[in-house]
Amino acid sequence: MKTAPLILALLWSACSLQAQTRRNYTVDLENRNPAVGSLLIVLTAPNPFGTPEGIAGFCSGALIGDRVFLTAGHCVGPSLPELPPFAKAYVSFSPTALDGFTKAPLSIPPHWIPVSTQAGNPSLPPCPPPVGCDPTSTGEFEAGDPAVTDLGLVFLSRPAGVKPAVLAPVGSLQDPQSSFIPMTTIGYGHEFPNPDLSVRDGLRKFRNSKLATVLNGVWASWELPSSVCAGDSGAPTFLNNLPEVLENRRPIVAIASDGGIDCLSKDIRVRVDTYAVQQWIKDTVKQQLGRDAVLQLGIQ
Numbered sequence: 001m002k003t004a005p006l007i008l009a010l011l012w013s014a015c016s017l018q019a020q021t022r023r024n025y026t027v028d029l030e031n032r033n034p035a036v037g038s039l040l041i042v043l044t045a046p047n048p049f050g051t052p053e054g055i056a057g058f059c060s061g062a063l064i065g066d067r068v069f070l071t072a073g074h075c076v077g078p079s080l081p082e083l084p085p086f087a088k089a090y091v092s093f094s095p096t097a098l099d100g101f102t103k104a105p106l107s108i109p110p111h112w113i114p115v116s117t118q119a120g121n122p123s124l125p126p127c128p129p130p131v132g133c134d135p136t137s138t139g140e141f142e143a144g145d146p147a148v149t150d151l152g153l154v155f156l157s158r159p160a161g162v163k164p165a166v167l168a169p170v171g172s173l174q175d176p177q178s179s180f181i182p183m184t185t186i187g188y189g190h191e192f193p194n195p196d197l198s199v200r201d202g203l204r205k206f207r208n209s210k211l212a213t214v215l216n217g218v219w220a221s222w223e224l225p226s227s228v229c230a231g232d233s234g235a236p237t238f239l240n241n242l243p244e245v246l247e248n249r250r251p252i253v254a255i256a257s258d259g260g261i262d263c264l265s266k267d268i269r270v271r272v273d274t275y276a277v278q279q280w281i282k283d284t285v286k287q288q289l290g291r292d293a294v295l296q297l298g299i300q
Contacts, residue, residue, distance in 0.1 A: 025191065025205040025227075025277045027096045034164040035063045036204060036236060037093040037117075038188040039071055041153055042077065044106060045086040049130045054103040055197050056087065056130075057251065057292045061154065062189030062233035062252055063093070065297045067284055069117075069154035071234030072257055072270070076118040077127025083287025089115035091154060093162055097188055098202030099280040123151040133265050134233065135258045135265075143258035143268035146216040150257045150270050154236075155288050166298030167281075168239055168251035172273040178239070178253075179211045185227045185256060187235025193263050200231060209237075209267070210264030212222055217276070219268055220254060226267035237269055 004191075012158030030037075040058045043051055055083050083089060090112035100109030120127070125140050125148070127133035133140035141148045172178060188207040190199070207227040214220045228235065235256040253273050260266030271277065278299050286294045 002032040025207045028204040031095045031188045034162040036186045037091045038097040040090045042088050044088055047086040053106050059233045062236040063160050066159040067156040067166055071152050071218050073120045073124045073150040073152040075234050077118050077124055078132040079118050080120055095162055095204040105135045115153045116157045119153045121151045123149045134200050144215050145218045146218050150217050164298045168253040168273040170275050172253050173214050181235050182208050184208050185235050185237045186234035189229040189232030204232055219272055220266040225264040226259040228256045228267055229263035232256050
C-alpha cells in the first residue's frame with residue numbers, strides 16, 4: 001500500500017529538481033555577452049575508447065585576449081599535453097554554439113575557431129581521458145582545496161574578433177562590499193543534470209547569484225541553489241559593479257568549477273582576483289604568444 005505514495009513522491013522530487021534548475025537562467029538571445037564562449041572537444045575519427053564521432057565534451061569560458069580563452073583547468077586537462085590525432089578542439093563565441101554543427105555527416109561550423117594549444121595550471125592533478133578530473137564527478141580533487149587552482153588557458157589559432165573581457169583587480173572578492181554586489185555567471189550549461197551530450201542545447205545562458213564566502217586564497221563559494229550545471233565548468237562570473245551601459249567592461253572575478261552533481265547543492269568557483277592567478281596567466285601567455293600578447297590582456 002505504500003508503493004504508490006512512494007512512487008508519487010519520487011516523481012514529484014524529480015519534477016521539482018528540474019523545475020528548480022530550469023528557472024535559474026536567462027538565454028542570451030541578444031548576444032549581450034560576446035566574450036563568453038564554449039570550448040568543444042570533437043572526435044573526428046575512430047578512437048580507442050569506442051566513442052562515436054561527434055562532440056565528446058564541452059565547457060564554458062571567456063576571451064581575455066585576442067587569442068586567449070580562460071576556462072576551468074579540468075576542461076583542458078584531458079587534452080594535455082596535446083590532443084590525440086582523432087580529436088580536435090574548437091571555441092565558439094556564438095550565443096547558439098551548436099548552430100551549423102552536424103554529427104552525421106560530421107560538419108564543423110565556420111564560426112568555430114580551431115584551438116592551437118592548451119595549458120593547465122601546474123597545480124592540477126593528472127586528468128587522463130576519457131574520465132578526466134572533473135571535481136563534480138571524479139573525486140580527483142576537491143573544489144575548495146587551496147592546493148589546487150582549477151584553471152586552464154586555451155590558445156586560439158586566430159583572433160576571435162570580439163572584445164575581450166577584463167579580470168577584476170586583485171583582492172576584489174575580499175572587499176566587504178562584494179557580498180552585497182550582484183554577480184552574473186554566464187555559460188553554456190545544461191538546464192538540469194544530464195550527462196547525455198545529445199540533449200545539450202548549446203545556448204549561452206546567464207544567471208545571477210551572490211557571493212557566500214571567500215574560502216581561501218584560491219576559492220570562493222556562492223549562495224545556493226547553485227548557478228552552475230553540466231557544461232558550465234569554466235563559466236566566468238562577472239562583478240556587476242558598473243552601470244548597465246558599461247556591462248561589457250564588468251570584470252571577471254571567478255571561474256565556475258563545481259556546481260554539485262545535482263546542479264543545486266554546491267557552487268564553488270576559482271578566484272581570478274588573486275596575484276598568483278593573474279601572474280600565472282601572464283607568464284603562460286608570454287610563453288605561448290610572446291610579450292606583446294601579455295600587454296593586450298584585460299588584467300588591470
